[in-house]
Amino acid sequence: MKYAVEMREVSKRFPSVLANDRVSLCVKSGTIHAIIGENGAGKTTLMNVLYGLYEPDHGEILIKGTPVSFHSAMDAIRQGIGMVHQHFMLISRLSIADNIVLGAEPGRGLRYDRRQAEEGVLKVCQSYGIALDPRALVQDISLGMQQRVEIVKTLYRGADIIILDEPTAVLTPQEIDDLGRVLKGLKDRGKTILIITHKLEEVMDFSDEITVLRAGRHVVTLRKEDTSIPELTAYMVGREVHLGGCKASVDNSQVMLELNHVSCHPEGRQALQDISLTLHSGEILGIAGIDGSGQTELTELVAGVLPCQEGQVTFLGQDITSSSVSKRKAGGIGFIAQDRHRHGLILDFSVEENLLLGMQRRDAFISRRFLRNNSQIRSMAETRIRDYDIRPPLRASQAATLSGGNQQKIIIAREMGAEPALIVADQPTRGVDVGAIEFIHNTLVEHRNRGGGVLLASLELDEVMMLSDRIAVMYSGRLIGILDARTATREQIGLMMVGRRPEEVGV
Amino acid sequence: MKGTPGSARNPHLRETAVDIAVPFLLLLFSFLFSSIWILMMGKNPLAAYAALLDGAFGSSTAFVNTIKKSIPIAFASFSIIVSMKGNTFNIGAEGQLALGAMGATLAGALIPGLPPLLHIPVCLWAGALFGMAYIAFPTVMHVRRGVDLLVILLLLNNVANYILQYFVLDLFKSDNALVPSSRSILGSAELPYLIGPPHRMTIAILFVLVSAVVLQWYFSKTVAGYEMRAVGLNREAARYAGIPVRRYTGLALFTSGALAGIGGALEVLGNYHCLYTDFSPGFGYDGIPVALLCGSNPILAVIGSIAFGALRNGSLTMQARVGISNEIISVVQGSLILSVASNYIVRYLLNRKKGKEKVHA
Structure with a gap:
């Protein structure tokens, strides 16, 4: 051949x-x-x-x-040969056809023949069975569609x-x-x-x-x-x-987190509706659901970033319903937010400054009441970089220059390093490679084995099933049911993810 | 992918070199651009710039005058830098400067019997308080209600100008002056000279240097400075980390107003000892390009302010000697502001090789 x-x-x-x-x-x-x-x-x-x-x-x-x-x-x-890069190289204010012919525009002299361009693009699309509207503006179309534009661009040039x-x-x-x-x-x-x-x-x-x-x-x-x-x-x-960590049997009788009829409607949007659940020490409670079912809001609410409008949140016996983020952090809640670039890191800060974020007011990192204690901060950063294998191992490098997996490790090192009782993690393995996934899984399971609690939201059903002790399934801001991870099947969870009641799926 | 050639050999050094080179290249570009206009007026741009340089630094008097002009510019730039660190932009420094000057004039003229060691700080505090008071309304509106700062601050600059005219021409006018001016401050409020007559350089420059060092120290060494920088660089991440974001935005804006107010106060206490309606030729606005050019670094901003002070001061000599309007300095400044806005392009050109590989990597 x-x-x-x-x-x-x-x-x-x-x-x-x-x-x-x-x-x-x-x-x-x-x-x-x-x-x-x-x-x-x-x-x-x-x-x-x-x-x-x-x-x-x-x-x-x-x-x-x-x-x-x-x-x-x-x-x-x-x-x-044609190449579609990871980051698309399209001009958002031009139409699809304009983008595709860019650099090889049909026309005579200085004149650009837009109709011929549109026809040419349409012909290519049809002959390969790709659906695209050549006149739509790139700024109005989804990322998936933009990718198709990039593919058609290579085809248009005869790749x-x-x-x-x-x-x-x-x-x-x-x-x-x-x-x-x-x-x-x-x-x-x-x-x-x-x-x-x-x-x-x-x-x-x-x-x-x-x-x-x-x-x-x-x-x-x-x-x-x-x-x-x-x-x-x-x-x-x-x-x-070996993904999924290695679970040991632990005492999980103590209630760590309790949500009592919690509702939340930011900007009038009903994000969470009447949610009640408990999370025990030594337990990973997974949250499954299709994207946008309220998992992110639930994690944000527990972390204190999103206000709780109705109901009550109790953590280790204390009512924290209206506590600030910093109070919750100090009280032992760590948060791995979903969007690491927007919420988890300050990309212009160094690795060290990012490792300090949220802990800058701890006694260990303050000297003379208002100064940063640089020697303590430095030794903390060096320990974390070593323990969590952050590469390159330079505390002064800008966070933006690290790979996605290593950026995620900064966040995990910071949140775990604060020794929280409860870790709230929203899609902690999104977009990182398999070595880093293994590491993150092990970290979460070890935390559970030591008697800590983990609230884990993930869109990867396999991940939820692998790591969780119990699985809460959400649909459109409501809690559909909580299953025991040892007995639940993919089919049951899948049906509940689209809104079927637990009774209907034989639980 | 890791290991692109540009980033491999000490990226920090390269970045720093670019940071330092950019302002100079922008300055060079503005002068080249302004040369076109000077040539069109039939004058020799080199002669014009020689006169400019001579007028700014040519003699000890010229140098001292340049420094004097740079003091309010420096405080305006500090004001803008602090607001930027708090994730906002105080374009209203000009207005706060005027209010600060009024506060200092009132305190300087109306509080008798204080020794200078007490009277001068009281006047500076009055300037700071007036500056803060003037930014209080926009700050509260912005922090509590999310009202856009840009529009409200720009409009308040105009209002401040009218308040200043009312203050100088009516409310606090001097009855025995040749030029319309306010009543003079008492001798005990006048800043002492660092270098006596004929230069008359007051200790105001020391306030500039101390403020720059204090600001730099605050941002790099204190916990609060770290938190404010976090808010400035990524508001959301700061909020997720439990930092009280709105409190820092408010703090940044009030500090910003106070710094601009002190700048105005120093003009009264050090230079004029009273107020004129046109005591500021736009120092508050000059602070904007300085802050942007210096990458919001307070220490570099001192140097930038001296450069802008030199432009203001040297332009008079240029006008006298070469016969071109000192408005050409506005062209230099305008093109400088434009090129700051296109800063990105310059950086791109400097990093072109690196950037090219980054895009493809």
């Missing part, structure tokens, strides 16, 4: 790191080929080499059997080989399914597709063949039929990965 892309012994060195070390890659024509690996494994670098953005230090590239040498992306585009960098990172589950259909449609019409990802479920869904990279090296290339998620995970991380 003929290869669409052959990369032989490609190396690329940056001043501080060897990003690709003699990587070889063969992609069969008309297949979907996934390139997987942890953050920093060299996936994106390898694809940027293929797309002509970097010139390799060593090695050769063959496209459809012919050796090529790219000096810029233009050279790659001429050879029929046969399409590279997608982390295509699902920003998509909803529904949009991910749509993307899968679009990619299969392209494959059926003879296109070759390379996707970079670290999400293994999608890999098993989309691809025909899988190449694993680790620390800049090629580890293995497998056919999908011949492998499994655990095997791929082990190849990626370089060892067996």
Whole structure:
């Protein structure tokens, strides 16, 4: 069989790191080929080499059997290679058609023929079965749609080989399914597709063949039929990965948190409706539900960020219904918010300053009543960076420069380091690689094993089922029911997530 | 991906170098741009700038005058920097400056029998209080009701100008002066000289230096300064961390008003010893580009203020010697403000290689 892309012994060195070390890659024509690996494994670098953005230090590239040498992306585009970047490069105020033809506008002289552009775009869309309205403005369409615009852009330029960098990172589950259909449609019409990802479920869904990279090296290339998620995970991380932590039996008789008929309606929107639940020490209470069912609001309400309008919240026997965030923090509630860039971190602050956030008023970090105690803060930061393996291990580097997984580790180090009784975590593993997920799971379960409480909201049902002792299912701001995690089935939870009562699903 | 070439070799050093280079490049650009206009007037821009430089720094008198002009600009820039640290923007420094000057004039003229060691601080406090009082209404409206500060503060600048005219021409007017002015402050409220006549440089510059150091210390060393910076950089994350965000916004705005008020007070106590309707040629507005150019660093803002003071001071010599209107300085300042607004582009050009790889990485 003929290869669409052959990369032989490609190396690329940056001043501080060897990003690709003699990587070889063969992609069969008309297949979907996934390139997987942890953050920093060299996936994106390898694809940027293929797309002509970097010139390799060593090695050769063959496209459809012919050796090529790219000096810029233009050279790659001429050879029929297209790339869709993780962050879309669209102009939001222009129409879809305008964006697609940009750089290759039809027309004569200075005149731009918009109608011809729209027709051309429509023709491409129709021949690949992709639904797009060429006249819609990019600012009005969803991220999934924008991604389709990027794909059509490569097709419009005659791409046969399409590279997608982390295509699902920003998509909803529904949009991910749509993307899968679009990619299969392209494959059926003879296109070759390379996707970079670290999400293994999608890999098993989309691809025909899988190449694993680790620390800049090629580890293995497998056919999908011949492998499994655990095997791929082990190849990626370089060892067996065990998600879900290791639960020990603990005494969970003491009630830690109690919500009594709690309702919350920020800006008139009924976010939480009459919720009552209890959480015990030594227990992980998972919250399942489809996106936007009130899980985030529930966690925010317990953390004190969102005011509680009706009902009562009790923590370790004390009424905290109207306590401030700082009081709750001091009282032993840690919060891992869902949106780490908006709520969890101050990106312009250093790692050290972020590790201090929320604890700056603790006695240990204050000297002479109003000054920061820099030596204490420094030693705290260094301990946390070491204990939580934050990389790079430099307390002065700006938080914005760290990878998503390491940014999340800063938050977890900070919240766990404050030694709270209760950890409230809203999607703590969102967008981080599998090594970091394992670490976060272990941290949460260890906290439970020590007798702490965990309130865990997650959109990943597997994660909720794996970690929780009990599972609360929410639907449209209401609590549908609480199940024992040992006996609950996926089907029961799934039905309750769309609003069926527990009695109806046989609980 | 980690390990892009630009970020690999000490990114901090590179960033710092860019931070320092940018203001100078912007200044250079503004002068080049203004040269076009000077050429169109048929004058030699180099001669004009030589005169400007000479008028600003050419003699000890010139230098002292530049410093004098830079003092209210420095306080205005401190005022704006503090407001920015608290996640707001005090564009009303000009108004608070005028109110502060009035407060100092009243305290200086009406409280007799105090020794200077007491009278001067009392007058400065009066200036600070008047500045704070003037920003109180917008602050409360903003913090409690979420009213937009920009519009209300800009409008209040106009109101302050009319209050100033009423104060100088009617309410507190001097009966025996050649130029319309307010009553003079008592001798005990006049700032002592650091360098006596003919230079007449008062100790006001020391207030500038001390304030810059105190502000820098507050932001970098104190817990409250850390919390205020957190509010300024990411309001939401600060709120999630339990920091009382609204309290800090209010604190920043009141401090901002007080600093602008002290700037106005120092003009009265140190320079004029009374008030004129046009005692400020727009010092409060000059503080804005200074604050922005200096990346809201109070220490750098002192240097920036001296540069802007030099523009104001040297322009007179330029007008006298080369015969071009000192309005050209407004062109320099205007293009400077424009280029501050396009700061991003300059940074992009400086970081182009790095930026290119970042986008693709």
